[in-house]
Amino acid sequence: MKRIFSLTWAVALNAFVESVRNRFFTLFAVFAFTAIYASVLAGVMAVDQEARVLADFGLALMELTALAYALFNASSVLLKEAETKTIYLVFSRPVPRAAYLAGKISGSLLTSALMLAVMGTMHLLLLRFRGFAVPPCYAWALAGSLLKLAVITSFAFFVSLFSTSVVSTLVISGIFWTAGHFVVETRFLAERSAGAGAAALKAAVWVIPNLQLFNARDAAGAACALGPAAFFSAAAWVAGSYLAALWLISGKEF
Amino acid sequence: MMRLALPAAALLAWAAGSAVSDVSYTSHFPPPSEIHTPVSGAAGDMFALAFGMRRLFADVWFIRLMQYYGTPELEPAEIMEMVPVPGEHHHHHGINGEGRYPEFLSRSRHVLEIDPGFTLAALYGVGSLAFNMGRTAEAQELLVYALKYSPREWKYLKVLAAIGYSKAEDPAAVAAEIAPVLKDPDCPVMLKQQAAFLNKKIGNYAAAAAIYADIAATSHDTAYVSNAERELAKLAALPAQRARK
Numbered sequence: 001m002k003r004i005f006s007l008t009w010a011v012a013l014n015a016f017v018e019s020v021r022n023r024f025f026t027l028f029a030v031f032a033f034t035a036i037y038a039s040v041l042a043g044v045m046a047v048d049q050e051a052r053v054l055a056d057f058g059l060a061l062m063e064l065t066a067l068a069y070a071l072f073n074a075s076s077v078l079l080k081e082a083e084t085k086t087i088y089l090v091f092s093r094p095v096p097r098a099a100y101l102a103g104k105i106s107g108s109l110l111t112s113a114l115m116l117a118v119m120g121t122m123h124l125l126l127l128r129f130r131g132f133a134v135p136p137c138y139a140w141a142l143a144g145s146l147l148k149l150a151v152i153t154s155f156a157f158f159v160s161l162f163s164t165s166v167v168s169t170l171v172i173s174g175i176f177w178t179a180g181h182f183v184v185e186t187r188f189l190a191e192r193s194a195g196a197g198a199a200a201l202k203a204a205v206w207v208i209p210n211l212q213l214f215n216a217r218d219a220a221g222a223a224c225a226l227g228p229a230a231f232f233s234a235a236a237w238v239a240g241s242y243l244a245a246l247w248l249i250s251g252k253e254f
Numbered sequence: 255m256m257r258l259a260l261p262a263a264a265l266l267a268w269a270a271g272s273a274v275s276d277v278s279y280t281s282h283f284p285p286p287s288e289i290h291t292p293v294s295g296a297a298g299d300m301f302a303l304a305f306g307m308r309r310l311f312a313d314v315w316f317i318r319l320m321q322y323y324g325t326p327e328l329e330p331a332e333i334m335e336m337v338p339v340p341g342e343h344h345h346h347h348g349i350n351g352e353g354r355y356p357e358f359l360s361r362s363r364h365v366l367e368i369d370p371g372f373t374l375a376a377l378y379g380v381g382s383l384a385f386n387m388g389r390t391a392e393a394q395e396l397l398v399y400a401l402k403y404s405p406r407e408w409k410y411l412k413v414l415a416a417i418g419y420s421k422a423e424d425p426a427a428v429a430a431e432i433a434p435v436l437k438d439p440d441c442p443v444m445l446k447q448q449a450a451f452l453n454k455k456i457g458n459y460a461a462a463a464a465i466y467a468d469i470a471a472t473s474h475d476t477a478y479v480s481n482a483e484r485e486l487a488k489l490a491a492l493p494a495q496r497a498r499k
Contacts, residue, residue: 045317218308
């Protein structure tokens with residue numbers, strides 16, 4: 001067991017270092033910084049609501065930037081390793097596929113966490129520079145974004161194992177992300193529908209993860225704290241995607 | 255065997271996540287049936303829901319509301335046609351926010367439909383409708399909607415009482431009722447401006463000066479700041495006995 005963990009950690013660390021060295025990652029960091037700075041303009045338009053607008057714009061932009069990178073990374077990494085034959089080198093050694101996949105997902109999540117941490121620091125510095133305090137629930141908002149990214153990244157890994165291209169994985173995962181924010185509305189529609197439509201909508205509520213559960217950014221006041229249910233659901237959905245991806249990767253010939 | 259166990263375990267884990275989420279999550283937001291989106295803002299509302307960015311898009315709607323309310327209702331040509339009368343000053347949208355602004359209620363309500371926790375936007379909308387435009391029925395309608403999602407918000411209750419006194423034409427009671435709200439960070443500068451004006455009207459110059467000083471020190475809105483500075487200068491010029499009242 002200890003060996004499996006150490007192999008998983010080695011793959012995760014390798015995936016993380018590769019991401020950090022990637023120029024793509026640097027581009028996103030520069031983009032995020034520039035865009036957050038541009039948000040100052042939006043803040044000026046809001047006059048006495050500048051602090052709120054800056055906080056909301058920055059948090060939303062951070063999540064979208066990290067999402068874009070995480071999805072691109074998750075969609076392409078396995079495909080790229082198969083094309084460059086790196087995966088053959090890994091599997092020629094005694095590396096179980098379970099450890100390899102867990103390492104790749106963990107590495108991707110570590111990258112997302114680092115991205116959020118770097119962008120969060122830049123954002124807080126910008127707010128401080130403008131004379132504003134740390135917005136309420138800031139840490140919960142970032143934690144919620146990371147949980148969302150964990151769910152969608154592991155799902156993208158699963159999709160990348162059966163989809164035909166990076167683009168199709170990106171599209172499917174993007175739709176899943178969007179639908180994940182509509183679960184409450186889907187439930188609302190299901191309650192007002194009848195017959196096959198209601199059954200389909202109710203099934204969708206069970207299949208699509210409710211990403212609003214992690215949306216501490218939009219919750220007001222004390223409601224922003226993420227409860228144990230949010231952490232449990234995130235862990236369960238990540239585990240579900242991981243096991244499904246493991247099932248697919250186990251059947252592949254490398 | 256392992257090949258069959260994996261998808262079964264995946265489904266089980268996924269269902270466990272969905273079950274816990276289903277039981278534990280309660281939405282604090284208005285259902286879709288309550289969102290009355292203006293045609294020009296449908297795409298924005300879609301993004302707000304699809305990306306879980308209600309607060310950000312509520313901010314955008316609030317900026318649009320302020321731009322709407324800050325735009326003179328008359329065309330520049332119409333303003334030019336108005337004959338200037340010496341000593342008479344026309345306000346199309348003065349510092350006290352006079353005007354018709356027929357879409358004000360629907361626009362204010364839409365901000366709350368997207369983010370019902372946006373207290374400042376609710377107070378701004380209610381205060382403008384009730385105290386600037388004299389549309390107390392619409393202000394109460396907006397407050398009732400705001401209270402539906404924040405029933406324990408004491409600031410709403412204070413403003414609701416103040417509207418009642420406003421209808422009874424009791425400016426002293428209105429000023430007293432909204433006084434605690436002024437100290438809250440969610441209090442819009444427009445409401446502070448109204449409170450200062452009411453205090454001045456009832457002869458409570460010290461309280462008015464304190465509110466104007468607060469506006470001058472804390473607001474980023476240049477129009478309100480320069481007005482507050484003007485009023486402070488006027489109050490300072492009052493004879494000492496009157497200013498102490």
